[in-house]
Amino acid sequence: MASPVMFAAAYRMLGRPKLLTRSSFHFRADSCSQHVEPAIAMLLASQAGRFDEILVDGKEFQSADFKFPAKWSSFEFIYKLGGGEVGVYKNFQQLLIECKAIVRGNVLSELYLIDEDVCSQGDENPDPRLDNLKSLCDLITCLADLAHYHDEKLRGEEYRLIFVEEDGVKGAKTIALQPNIDLELLQHNVSSLLLGTLLESNFEVNPHIVKERSIFRASLVEFSAEISDGRERFKFLVMNWKEFLRLYNNNLDTYLSGFSFHKAKQEVGTAELSIADQLSKLISDISGKILSIPISLVVLVAIGKSDNGFESAILVLGVTLTSFIMAETIGAQKLQYNRICHSRMLLFSAHEKKIEIYPDDLKAYLRSAVRGLVRNEKMLGRSLVALRCLVWIPAISAAAVHGFIYRAELHEGWRYIAMRAGDLLNALACC
Structure with a gap:
């Protein structure tokens, strides 16, 4: 050799x-x-x-x-x-x-x-032109991997790389690059590190590589579509390599931002649905408690029809215990309500900090979701406070009815208790 x-x-x-x-x-x-x-x-x-x-x-x-x-x-x-x-x-x-x-x-x-x-x-x-030549050959190799197909039909010494812009609004656009290195291009050293990450062999490493390859092709078509000759197009690409990389990175950032915003919108929607579901469950529990208030008021009729004060007092005690248990249950629900409010703030705080960089539609969606949930929270908070007060109405009403019906007996009872208390105080004073 x-x-x-x-x-x-x-x-x-x-x-x-x-x-x-x-x-x-x-x-x-x-x-x-x-x-x-x-x-x-x-x-x-x-x-x-x-x-x-x-x-x-x-x-x-x-x-x-x-x-x-x-x-x-x-x-x-x-x-x-x-x-x-x-x-x-x-x-x-x-x-x-x-x-x-x-x-x-x-x-x-x-x-x-x-x-x-x-x-x-x-x-x-070493002559820098040799390094430049190697970098240009690496570029051609990477472009060949990214091209949709290779065209070698014209002459054996010609080599054309065909790129097609995918998902074009005005139909597919196709361009051909015909690699051809001359003395002028040997003055340029291009880095193919970026292209190396887009090679087909990296499919298992980068799950987004298919879309990134597509963005690269579309950027290449956009960058050099105005040049008709394949050789001149390749030369233009090499001599303006930094500008092309800037265009590609901008297009990639646009895609990634759109992907991130879409993901953020999904996260906001999921968080809104989760918080709304928790509030709905809490409202359902409250609805059951509200129905117990009018039922407890039926005891007032029973108190009015009781045969003696003892039976009436037992009924009043029962209603009072029921009201106490209901009030404590609502207090526990109030704690659950506070946890739901805190969860809502945690879920939305990260998005609210980045709201200025979000697109207008995502901003409006986020603000609408937060406003709606805050309104629901305030209404539910007021309902819990009011309900905790209302559950005591049956107990207070029962005590009032009992006191009105048996006011004479109660009066005599208090007089008896006062007399006995006086006698006890006198006995203690004499001792």
């Missing part, structure tokens, strides 16, 4: 002789030199070409059986390169013209460019 790096080392040891043609050079040494023999050995080992003619002291040798004599005074040869497939080119221009694999994103790992003296490996100060 040919080694351009080994050829570069040998060629430099020979003093970089000028090319006779685009693919051959002539070397002559008029005195024995120590670096010539190892350079020739490296040329043979590099397999980058062949010796067309070898003369030692005027005598011609065949390259296949050539061996340096022990002594020589003049040595010259013509070396012919094997072509672009060995990775040795005259210059960048020849590389870009003859290396057809570049338009498909493939570049040889070992390269040597004779005129510029640029080697892809081993140089202390």
Whole structure:
């Protein structure tokens, strides 16, 4: 296998002789030199070409059986390169013209460019154009993965990447990119890190990659649709790569914001439904308590028809206990009501803090939901306070009726109690 790096080392040891043609050079040494023999050995080992003619002291040798004599005074040869497939080119221009694999994103790992003296490996100060070339090839590879399909029908050396804008309002738009790298594009280094995250191989890593790939294609169509030629479109994309990335990121942010707002709207709706459901359950429980108030008032009739004061007092005691139990039950519901109000504030507080960045429809929806729930809470709070007062009406009414009917007995009872209390006080005073 040919080694351009080994050829570069040998060629430099020979003093970089000028090319006779685009693919051959002539070397002559008029005195024995120590670096010539190892350079020739490296040329043979590099397999980058062949010796067309070898003369030692005027005598011609065949390259296949050539061996340096022990002594020589003049040595010259013509070396012919094997072509672009060995990775040795005259210059960048020849590389870009003859290396057809570049338009498909493939570049040889070992390269040597004779005129510029640029080697892809081993140089202390590598030519930045080589890095730029690799970045452009990476870009082509990523674009090929993102393209809907590849068109190679025109000529074998042409390579077209077809992109279709999906979900277009005015119908599908199709553009073709025809990768073609020239000397001007070699001045640009494009980063394909973003595109690397959108490759088909990342489907399991990013669940949103399908939509992100679609946004990238739509952004590409939007960015370069006005340019008709595929090669010019590719060149325009490379030379304005940062502007394109800005457009793509804006489109992606718009999508993600819309997704987030949709999710926020769903969260608000779910929270509203949950709080409303809890308030509804509490109202249903209260409704049952309200019905017990008129039922308890029936005891007033029984008190009026009781045969004696003892029976009437038992009925009053029963109604009082019922009112007490109902009041405590409503008090417990008031605590539950407070928890529901607190939950509503927790669920909506995060959205209320971000309300200024929400779109208008989500703002209106959020404010409407909060206002409606607050109104329900206030009405239910007032109902609980009123109901807790109302449950005591049967007990108070029963006590009032009992006191009115048996006022004489009660009066005598209080007089008796007062007398007994006086006697007890007098007895204590005498002691």
